[in-house]
Amino acid sequence: MASPTQLAALLASVRSMIDSDPRLAEHCDKDELSRYLAAYAEYPDPVVSASAALKGTLKFRKQLPAEHDAVPCPDCRADPLSHSMRIIGLDCHARPVVYTNFVHSANRSNTSAIVEHIRSIMESSLRLIRREERKTNLNARVSEASQKVNPPADSIPVSVHGALVVGRDVSDRGQVVWIFDFDGFQPSDCNPELVHDVFQLTTLYPERLGLAVLLNTPYSFSKLWAIVNPLLRETTVSKIRFINTAALRSPEIQTQLGDAVIRWVEEEMMENGDVLTRSKKCFWEWRYTRKELGDEQPEAEADLSSGDEELFPKLGSLKNHDPRGIRSYVYHTEYELPVDRVFVESYEWEKDGKGKPRSR
Ligand SMILES: [Zn+2]
Numbered sequence: 001m002a003s004p005t006q007l008a009a010l011l012a013s014v015r016s017m018i019d020s021d022p023r024l025a026e027h028c029d030k031d032e033l034s035r036y037l038a039a040y041a042e043y044p045d046p047v048v049s050a051s052a053a054l055k056g057t058l059k060f061r062k063q064l065p066a067e068h069d070a071v072p073c074p075d076c077r078a079d080p081l082s083h084s085m086r087i088i089g090l091d092c093h094a095r096p097v098v099y100t101n102f103v104h105s106a107n108r109s110n111t112s113a114i115v116e117h118i119r120s121i122m123e124s125s126l127r128l129i130r131r132e133e134r135k136t137n138l139n140a141r142v143s144e145a146s147q148k149v150n151p152p153a154d155s156i157p158v159s160v161h162g163a164l165v166v167g168r169d170v171s172d173r174g175q176v177v178w179i180f181d182f183d184g185f186q187p188s189d190c191n192p193e194l195v196h197d198v199f200q201l202t203t204l205y206p207e208r209l210g211l212a213v214l215l216n217t218p219y220s221f222s223k224l225w226a227i228v229n230p231l232l233r234e235t236t237v238s239k240i241r242f243i244n245t246a247a248l249r250s251p252e253i254q255t256q257l258g259d260a261v262i263r264w265v266e267e268e269m270m271e272n273g274d275v276l277t278r279s280k281k282c283f284w285e286w287r288y289t290r291k292e293l294g295d296e297q298p299e300a301e302a303d304l305s306s307g308d309e310e311l312f313p314k315l316g317s318l319k320n321h322d323p324r325g326i327r328s329y330v331y332h333t334e335y336e337l338p339v340d341r342v343f344v345e346s347y348e349w350e351k352d353g354k355g356k357p358r359s360r
Contacts, residue, residue, distance in 0.1 A: 103184025
C-alpha cells in the first residue's frame, strides 16, 4: 500500500499540471494516486514511474472535450450495430458492469474505432463511479449530521469511500467489471494490433479492472490468449475468469456480481440465441420494433397490461427482457442511451403516448 510520503511526492510531481487546468484535480484524488502507485509498486522507483504514467494520462485528459458524447465512437454514430459494448448497470459492489459480444458487433475491423469505443466506455464508467461516490459522501454527511443531533447508543462507523485496498479488493468501488460474451467470435477476431492498442489504452486506467468474465471462449481464442497471458501482470490475471454460462451461478461469481446482473446476462444470452431475432436484434430498444417484428405486425393495444403480450409481442409493447441493462440503471434519471436518437424506434411510442411504461 502507498505510504503518505509517496502519495505526497506523486501529487507534488503533477501539481503544476493541476494548477494550469483545475478539471484535472478530480483525477488526482487519494484513491487515484494510490492506483498509480499500486500499478508501479514493483518498479525500482514507484513514484518516478507512477509520476511519468500519471503525467501522460493528465496530458491526454487535457485534450478531451469538456462535454462528452453519449455515443461511444464514430462507427457507432453511423451504425449502432457496429459494436455491441455497453454499460448495463452496477453490480452488488456498486461497480459499473460492461457487457460486450461479437455477434452484434458488425464492424470489427476498424481497430482505432474499437479502441475509441473502449476509451469512451471507460470514461462513462468513471463518471458513473464519481456519481456513486457523491451519493455515498452525501449519505455519510447526512448520517453524520443526524448522529450529532441524536447520537445512537452503539455508534456505527460510516464508510465514505468504500475502498478497502484500492485496485486490489472487490470492495473497491472505483473498479469496472467487463463481461466478454464470445458468442459470434471468429478466428479473424484474433487481432494482435487491437491487443497492442488496448494495452496502450489500459495505461490510462491503472488498477481499474475489478473482474473480467470471459464467457464460452472457443478453442480459436487460445492462440491469442497464449500471446496475451505472459504480457499481463499477475494482479490482472488473478481477476480474469474463463467460464461457461452455467458457471455464472457459481458462488464466487454470484458474490462478485450479484443476482440482478447475472440474471440480466443469462436473459440477454438466451435472447441473443433466438434464431428468429438473432440477426435483427436492436440491443438499444426497450420496446418491440418494426425491424424485429416486421411492418405487418398490428400496433399495441392501449391496454398493455394484457398477459397475452408476453406470448404474442406487439409492435411498441415493452420487452420482457430490457437489453439496455438492469432496471435500477436504465431507469435512473441520468441514464444516457449510447445510441443516436435517430436510430431509436422506442422513443416514438413514448412520445406519442402509445406505449406507456408498465409498472413492474
Ligand atoms: Zn463503437
